[in-house]
Amino acid sequence: MRRLSLSGRLALLFAACTAVVSLAAGILFNRASEAHFVELDQQLLDSKLIGLRRALQDVQASESAARLADELSRQADLSLRISGSDGQRWYDSSIHIPKDLPQTSGLATISDNGTDYRVLNAPLYPQKTDSPQLTLLLDITHHQHFLQRMQHLIWLTVGLSALATAVLGAWAARSGLLPLRQMSVVARGISAQSLNARLPEAQMPPELEELAHSFNAMLGRLDDSFQRLSAFSADIAHELRTPLSNLLTQTQVTLTRERPIEDYREALHSNLEELQWMAQLVNDMLYLAKADHGLLMPKREALELADEADALLEFFAPLAEDARVRLSREGHARIDGDRSMLRRALSNLLDNALRFTPADGEVRLQIAEQARTLRVIVENSGEGISAQRLPKLFDRFYRADPARQEGSHEHAGLGLAITQSIVRAHGGQIHCESAQGWTRFVIELPKGD
Structure with missing residues (x-):
């Protein structure tokens, strides 16, 4: 498989970071909304509980029924159950009240037949141990629907923000990595015949300025090495051309006609001097080559x-x-x-x-x-x-x-x-x-x- 480009990696990293931050913010907002609704429901049920206790205390039964009806008519999504201290059901304000309700005091949340309720259990007479129990039920289905829509919106926002960040991040990364592509263009154009190309260090961002400086310094060293190598080759040819020419000329002249033995001996001595000098030159060059490769190991x-x-x-x-x-x-x-x-x-x-x-x-x-x-x-x-x-x-x-x-x-x-x-x-x-x-x-x- 083809390896992912650096721009692609940065884009995915941006998208992942954005998704994580958006999701965390959405979860925190959702939890805060839930807590806010619970607090509002608690305040509403507490206020209704105070009104019901006041309505049912020290009045006649007929008057109590009227006050109950009046209190409950003000909140259409509020229902009431009154039970005896033994748990016997005395009164239900609605036929839709679930049969099984929490018996413990305090606030609770239940769901029945697709309807969500906030339930508050409290004694009618807090000072009496055998007091009847009041159970207030608040229909919070619309709250739950709001929270569900908000959760869907959070997931949609996370996905869209991640996608948008990936696209914008890819563009930003590609634009930000333009100097690297310039380096690549310069590197592709480098050859033994063109080592004078340089990167514009002044136009590089601070993070790449040192890299560009090192890259230019490397090109400078390569250029200098190639120049030295070219000069070295030319100098070798220059140094060897004359003795070789002397050897060829003197040998050809000696062989043009018959000569005394002393002339041949003199020619050989002259050639020997040229050959000895060439041998010394080659030995010196080999010595320097060993030094360049770290092969000179001095005795101590x-x-x-x-x-x-x-x-x-x-x-x-x-x-x-x-x-x-x-x-x-x-x-x-x-x-x-x-x-x-x-x-x-x-x-x-x-x-x-x-x-x-x-x-x-x-x-x-x-x-x-x-x-x-x-x-x-x-x-x-x-x-x-x-x-x-x-x-x-x-x-x-x-x-x-x-x-x-x-x-x-x-x-x-x-x-x-x-x-x-x-x-x-x-x-x-x-x-x-x-x-x-x-x-x-x-x-x-x-x-x-």
């Missing part, structure tokens, strides 16, 4: 960061000496981490700093231990990086140098992305700052227990 071993930093600085010392760049390290700290991964991250940062440090510049590596984190800062002097480029530094295949050479074999623009993946795998964060002639990469790692 106690490391002295100062020792690891000194080993890297010693490795880069000849290169720094040739570039006339000073290397220095300050501070020390211990951490539980993966030695090879952390060395690779720091090596990428140092290599990046050396490439962009001018002659007679300086590269400093600082280690600082704080309350809950460890900070490792790699900074270099030289021309800074503009604020517009800082957020893109950790994007794959991004080069801060706008004059990058197409197909450069030295740096494919993956080093900082790999460094960020390694830092995140250790539960840390990395960001870049550039101001006042210094560019610094700041790594924050959580301290071990």
